[in-house]
Amino acid sequence: MSQATPTHVEVDGRAMPPDGPHPLALATHGHFTVMQVRGGGVRGLGLHLARLDAANRELYGSPLTSDLLRARIRHALAGAGAGAGDASAGTSGGDATVRVVATRTAGDGPSRIIVAVTAPAEASAVPQRLLSVPYTRPFAHIKHLGTFGQLQYNRVARARGFDEALLTCPDGTMTEGATTNVGFLSADTVVWPAAPALHGVTMALVEPLTNGVREPLRLADLDRFDAAIVTNSRGIAPVAAIDDHRFPGSTPLVEELIRRYRAIPLDAV
Structure with missing residues (x-):
């Protein structure tokens, strides 16, 4: 299968020169989703498209249709040399990471759709170590461009030898990872924090596969659980530790x- 070039960016279907100003660097207000394309297909594509539509209605008061979004994604994949093929066959088409951003400048014009295509990525096979930090995302239910706080805390976590920051409320209530959802396993049940957090696409795909529940969870509750996971567009990764608590x-x-997550069928872009 072909793979995407290092970075290919299109704005409203028009390719941006690689040496020009990066439009994502100029967008300060907006929302986005990130998906992994394999053989021209995406797990949970409908959830990604619904996320973009719902956020656009909330932020800008107008819908984003699935037809428009899929056309923009297909066009960018083709431009990057990773054109969509038959996802069910898995024998043609491209592999890539695709980020779709919707933003709007002052005025009542339509949202600008920015699609960035980069190399495919997979969840780490190495169990992850999380550092709890006192931060929660504003408007946490939206995957928005206001990411400075969580990314800075990720830098702090990595400087201290951890892989990711775990965002917590002042009372120690856990919410989500800086770029992931976090779930805790007890026997055959996955417990997700009942707290302000993004309802991630991979989390949504995993929930029907398990006896999933949501509960308020504090750092003091970690002893209750047998294992922990983090999820994002790359998939599922095991957790080795949160602070000094080891899993x-x-x-x-x-x-x-x-294994069950990877068996979920891909939806053709």
Whole structure:
């Protein structure tokens, strides 16, 4: 299969010169989604498109149709040399990471659709270490461009030898990872924090595969659980530790959850 060039960016279907100003650097207000394309297909494509439509209605008062979004994604994939093929066959088309951003300048014009195509990515097979930090995202239910706080705390976490920041409320209530959702396994149940957080696409795909529940969870509750996972567009990764509390990393249940997630059919772009 072909793979995407290092970075190919289109704005409203028009390719941007690679040496010109990056439109994503100029967008300060907007919302987005990130998806992994494999063989021209995406797990949970409908959830990604619904996310963009719902956020655009909330922020800008107008819809984004699935037809428009899929056309923009297909056009950018083709421009990047990773054109969509038959996702069900898995024998043609491209692999890529696709970021779709919707933004709007002053005025009542339509939202600008920015599609960035980069190399495909996979969830880490190495169990992740999380550092709890005192921060929660504003408008947490929206995947928006106001990411400075979470990215800065990620830098702090990595400087201290961790892989990612775990965002918490002042009372220690856990919400989400800086760029992931976090879930905790107890026997065959996955418990997700009941707190302001993004309802991630991978999380939404995993929920029907498990006895999933949501509960308020604090750092003091970590002893209750057998294992933990983080999820994002790259998939599912096991957790090795949160602060100084250690988990076993990958367990048979985590491995089974990853296997079942990977078996979810791809939706053709």
